[in-house]
Amino acid sequence: MANFTELDRYLFGQATHYDIYRKLGAHFAEVKGVKGVYFDLWAPNAERVFLIGSFNGWNETANEMTRLKPETMGIYELFIPGLKEGELYKYLIETKDGKRLYKADPYANYAELRPGTASAIADIEHFKWTDSKWMENRKKEEDVYAQPMAIYEVHPGSWKRHPGRDDEGFYSYRDLVTYLIPYVKEMGYTHIELMGISEYPFDGSWGYQVTGYYAPTSRYGKPEDFAYFINECHKNKIGVILDWVPAHFPKDAHGLAEFDGTCLYEYADPRMGEHPDWGTKIFDYGKNEVKNFLIGSALMWVEHYHIDGLRVDAVASMLYLDYGKEEGQWVRNKYGDNKNLEAIEFFKHINTLILGRNHGAVMIAEESTAWPKVTGPVEEDGLNFSYKWNMGWMHDFLDYMKLDPYFRKNNHHKMTFAMSYNASEHYILVLSHDEVVHLKCSMLNKMPGLGRDKFQNLMAGYAFMLGHPGKKLLFMGQEFAQLQEWSEERELDWYLLENPDHKHMQDWVKALLHLYQKNPCLYELDGNWDGFEWINADDADRSIYSFVRKSKDGKNNMLFVCNFTPVARPDYRVGVPKKKTYKLVLDSDAAEFGGEGIEKPVSYKAVKSECDGRAFSFAYPLSGYGIAVFKY
Structure with missing residues (x-):
């Protein structure tokens, strides 16, 4: 039989x-x-x-x-x-x-x-899962968008390494249980996003050129070790997201390319089936067996390995037939335009299927264009992703943060523009691995100034990011201001934590993440104007931004004041929505974060004094590059 x-x-x-x-x-x-x-x-x-x-x-x-x-x-x-x-x-x-x-x-x-x-040969069926509580709670989630999501993006092979070993010294999946999980918990992240887990031949591709869509890479251990890592993450209340790459695959002789002597997995016409820029093959999304290959892979990760979300790489390259191609290198669709109709249907199918079968799981699009309704429902011709990486916010944010503070007043809009389209999709704000490679500099070295100025700039940027609507993603090493660009060939520069400036940065990010998790106003209404209000979005001359985040019940609200110049404002006055007492809950000038540590009052009572177009306000001594967060 x-x-x-x-x-x-x-x-x-x-x-x-x-x-x-x-x-x-x-x-x-x-x-x-x-x-x-x-x-x-x-x-x-x-x-x-x-x-x-x-x-x-x-x-x-x-x-x-x-x-x-x-x-x-x-x-x-x-x-x-x-x-x-x-x-x-x-x-x-x-x-x-x-x-x-x-x-x-x-x-x-x-x-x-x-x-x-x-x-x-591997038997992946015998692992005994003990994360049923996590899985049940995930299923019961009424609204995934109202939950906190602070993602730590990790490349396991270069997070940490064992020194002095004959092999590369990679931490195994079980080592990551011992070291990565406690670190993530202590820092206050809610999720780990793992790069490069589906098996791949070339380390320098970081796992984005996959040959084994059904196999966790053997670099870090066996499939059951990988399952154990996921199981332990869940027991520690940490979600796990995997990078997943249905956009293209490499031409390695042992892989999928021309698998049975013909273009089996890829489009046969090279104008459809090849990426000239990447030297890779494009899946044939019109072929049922190929679609089933990809759908089966996604379902295996989510259902068999209990993965909480897939971050789908290079979505734009799938949606556009002319992505990265010159005229003559691509074929128009039946309507004469550049949309890949088969890839669009594939996304609608797979997202609806995975989210329908796995309530509480998420599908995340790395989509770098203005394609409409990436996270919109299929009924409205959307692609039905749960979230979209907000690349527009990221580019504007980095353009602004790189500027000498003197020139920021002429670019003030770069930090406010994202709110004009914030409600159009469900967004994740990302500072990913892509921003700290290929001579783009580390996050710290993007910052203007010298020495302490760089750290203060970055602290201000991270605080603005945390307060801004949208879920959050930081790549590993950014939390302690890694100096070098990231490389997959070595571990992060953990020795930097012996330097007080780097330790203060780590403590600052930790304080931000714990503030985020504990306060529903910072995540409940991310895509809704009910959860956000500008106090002053137009203070360009002083490069100061002030805004409020609000919770659903109105009982947990926060006021953010962010100063993006080194000029102190000892007489700073901020308008407020209500005549309340405002409690200072985070101050970048505190000694624990490397600030001057000057004692300030904790409570500030709003008085009837017009400011920022508001009837009530209070005064606060705002330091250079100062960040102040108040609860009311």
Whole structure:
């Protein structure tokens, strides 16, 4: 009896086989009382397929696979008794024109450590999950948008490394349980976003050129070690987001490119199927089996590995047929324009499916253009993502922060513009790995001035980001003001924390994150004008911004005052919405953050004195680059 049944073939052909990862690939089974492994492969245009591996001495003709009926489906199958976990294997595909291709298993759950390229047999079904409380609570979430989300973006291979080891010294998934989880908890992040988990051959791609869409990378351990890491994150009330790359794949010989001698996974027309800039292949989103391959991968991460969200990389490159291409390098759609209609339908399908089946999980788009309704519902022709990275805010914010404070008054609008479109999508404000590589400088070295000025600038920027509507993402190292640009080849410069300025920065970010988690006004109404109000958005001459964040019940409100010049304003007066007492809850000038530590009153009573167009106001001594946050 075949492992891959008639029903499996039907569902796969319709792109609706949602647990395809349990059928294609290598899976333990028992046939007529004999234990072994079933191998199933989709290769419709192959002439013959052989299974080669460590178990047969890589003998190229010892184990020919059988093509199941109907032959047109192109499923090859073989059962081999007595195999154990960890055995390495590949498929030898003979093409119709006589070529011999040595391919890794597209559906493998584990792979040989690079530079090896073989797949490895793994049993991913036996891990005992103990995160049921987290998963139940996630399901009950009435409104994901009303929850706090402060994401720590992590590249596991370069967060920390073991010194003096013969290998690269990578922290394993289990090491990350010991060291990363406590750090994230202590700092006050709510989520970890992991870069480069789906198996990939080249370290320098950071995991964005994937060959193993169903396998956590072997760089840091086995699949069950990865599952253990997720399980422990959940037990510590930390959500986990994975980068996921359905936009393109590399041309490595063992990978998906021209898999069975034809363009099986990619569009056949190179104008559709290749990225000239990236040297990669583009998935054929019109082919059901390819769509099912991608949908099955996403569902495996979310449903099998309990991942709380997928951050979908390079969405714009999928939506636009002419992305990164010159005239003549792309093909118009049937309406004569540049939209990839098949990719649009793919997003609507997969987002609706994943969010519908996994209440409380999120799908996040890294979409860098003004494409409308990325997070809008399908009924309104939206793509139905949960969130979109706010790249517009990020570019404006960095443009402003890089300026000498003297010139900021002429660019005041750069920090206010994002609020004009804030309600159009559900946004995440991001300062990601992309902003600290390729000669863009570290966050600290983007800042103007010298020495302490740089730190004060960055502290002010982080506070503004925290107060601004939108969920938050900071890349690792930014929380303590890493000096060097990030490189995947070395760990972060943790020794910098011996320097008081860097330690103060870390303490400042920690204080901001804990303030964020404890105060619903900072996250409940992110995409809604009910949760935000400018006090003064037009104080360009002094480069000071003041605004209020409000909670749903009106009982938890905060006033932010941010000074983006080194000029102190000892007589600063701020207008306020109500005649209340305003309690100072965060002051960048405090000694614990490296400030002057001058004692200030904690409470400030608003008086009837017109300021900023308000009837009531109070005075506060605002230091140079001063940040003051008040609760009322």
